Amino acid sequence: MTPATNPASGGPRPSAAELSNAAGNFRLRMSVIDCATDAALDRTRDRHGRTVHPAAAEAARAHRNRSAVEEYRTHLAPHAEALLDVARLVLDELPPAQHLAGWQAVLDGLHATTAKIRWTLERPAAPGSEDERAQHAALWPHLTAWAEHGYIASALADQRAVGQHQKSPLTDEERQKWTEMAMAAQRRGALELIESWYAADGQPITLAYLVEDDESIVVALRGDPGAPGWQVIGHYEHEYEAGRDLPAPVPPGVLRADLSRHNRPAPAPEMSLQDLIRDVVEGRSAGDASNALLGAVQGGYAAGPMVRLQELVETSAQFAGALETVQGRQVAGRLSALGRQIEFLTREVREAAEDLGATVAVLPPHRTPVMRVRPRPAVDTSPPVPPSFAGMPVRHR
Numbered sequence: 001m002t003p004a005t006n007p008a009s010g011g012p013r014p015s016a017a018e019l020s021n022a023a024g025n026f027r028l029r030m031s032v033i034d035c036a037t038d039a040a041l042d043r044t045r046d047r048h049g050r051t052v053h054p055a056a057a058e059a060a061r062a063h064r065n066r067s068a069v070e071e072y073r074t075h076l077a078p079h080a081e082a083l084l085d086v087a088r089l090v091l092d093e094l095p096p097a098q099h100l101a102g103w104q105a106v107l108d109g110l111h112a113t114t115a116k117i118r119w120t121l122e123r124p125a126a127p128g129s130e131d132e133r134a135q136h137a138a139l140w141p142h143l144t145a146w147a148e149h150g151y152i153a154s155a156l157a158d159q160r161a162v163g164q165h166q167k168s169p170l171t172d173e174e175r176q177k178w179t180e181m182a183m184a185a186q187r188r189g190a191l192e193l194i195e196s197w198y199a200a201d202g203q204p205i206t207l208a209y210l211v212e213d214d215e216s217i218v219v220a221l222r223g224d225p226g227a228p229g230w231q232v233i234g235h236y237e238h239e240y241e242a243g244r245d246l247p248a249p250v251p252p253g254v255l256r257a258d259l260s261r262h263n264r265p266a267p268a269p270e271m272s273l274q275d276l277i278r279d280v281v282e283g284r285s286a287g288d289a290s291n292a293l294l295g296a297v298q299g300g301y302a303a304g305p306m307v308r309l310q311e312l313v314e315t316s317a318q319f320a321g322a323l324e325t326v327q328g329r330q331v332a333g334r335l336s337a338l339g340r341q342i343e344f345l346t347r348e349v350r351e352a353a354e355d356l357g358a359t360v361a362v363l364p365p366h367r368t369p370v371m372r373v374r375p376r377p378a379v380d381t382s383p384p385v386p387p388s389f390a391g392m393p394v395r396h397r
Contacts, residue, residue, distance in 0.1 A: 017161050019083040020154040023146070026076040030068060030147035034262055037064040048269040065136035068143045073121060076146060080114045087156035094164065097202035099253070106152045113142040144262035155251045162248040164200040170233060178232035182219055185210050193225060194218075195239070197249030204325075205233075205249075207242055218242050226326030255319050269302045271295050276305070290357030297350045306346045314339040 014022075040060035044053040051057055087107055094100060120139055125131035170178065185191040190211040198204055206221045220242055223230030236242040279292040298304040303311070317335035320328045 014079060014082065015161075016086050016157040019079050019086060020157040022076055022079040023083055023150040023154045026071060027147050027150060029071045029075065030143070030262065033064055033067050033071070037061070045267075047275075048271065049267045050269050051266070062133050062136070065133070065140045069121075069136050069139055072117065072143050072146070076150075077118070077121070080110075080146070083150075083153050083157060084111055084114065086160065087153040090156040090160050094159070095201045097200065099202060099250070103152055103156070106149050109145065110149060110153060113145045117142050141263065144260060147262055148260060151251055159200060159248060159250075164247055166233065166247055167245045168234070170235075175231055175233065178219060178235055179230075181212065182208070182210055182221065182232050185212065186225070191225075198252065199247035200250055201247075205246060207239060210235075220246055224325050253322075255315075255322055270308070271302075271304065273305045285362045286359045287357050290353045293349055293353030293356065297346045297353070306342065306349065310339055310342040310346065313342060 037060055040063075041051075041057055044051055044057040044060065046052050084107060091100065091103060091107065117139060120135060125135045182191055192209040192211070194207050194209060196204060196206040203222055204224060206225055208219055208221060208225070210217045210219045218236045218239055218241075219232050220234040220236070221230050222233045234242065234245055236245065273296070276292040276295055279295075280289045283289050283292070294304075296304040296306045299307050313335050317332045317339060320335060321332035322328075
């Protein structure tokens, strides 16, 4: 094993916070690499997203892979296994919750990918060779696994430092009193929700401003504020005090578990609305305007803006429903209805575009363009004589 992949022998064992910071540092550096790579790949594409410089794109990816390997070797390799050990210990101590099986699977996956990275780094190829480029390319998916899922190991390590339980819980009488006050404030519109998270036991916690007698108090609610059964579990002067007392948040979930921020598919070619509008303005025949409209409603791989808008609205409806709250489901219903309206409008635009193309017409010639540059007099000619003011009426004040 190379010295870069092991903590210094005989030195003090890093704390859970230090291990978590190491993983966070690696994620940040991977984000920087990702942004730089996106910028480099953008320069290899045309205005519609098609790759026109494949060699430059391949070089950008090779630089990305090499940079990621070096960042892992320097910043995370000495701490990855220790962080996973701490995360497993904390996971075993957490109360039963629905998300724990998924977290266990993530830790198992990170353990396997760490072993694969370590095995490869112990057998480096010749620097600058094609074998090294292939080695780095093979490591990229494993490095992105840490960049995208290492936050769960970090969150578990942080749980050891900050704790999983409320430090100053209310008594049963206080909880009932404050819950009744908050419910009364909610009915009169004086309960303003400001922040929400999930505790380690899988229960949602929401901070809200409770306005009572022209004074604002921060209260913490457990449960869905839009459904019956929620309770007030704490009241505070400000959010900072609430954060010190309440259970620490765990990382929120994702809408689709199989997507990767660092391994996105190549963008599909698409025509922007600005380009389509310009095509209509610069067009001469009905077919030009018809083609622009048809481009906006085109489906499939190179979908048009209206189809993409429908996809955005429908995906947002899925997100709102996945929140699993009463208000989220209500918003999901509204967005789903809007998606159906956009689908109907898309069909109407397509039919109108086809009818426009069927007119087989051109713009009449009297719509003559105006020259943007006016003719100027020759250099050796005299400037025009200004009009005489004689005989013009005098304006009196």
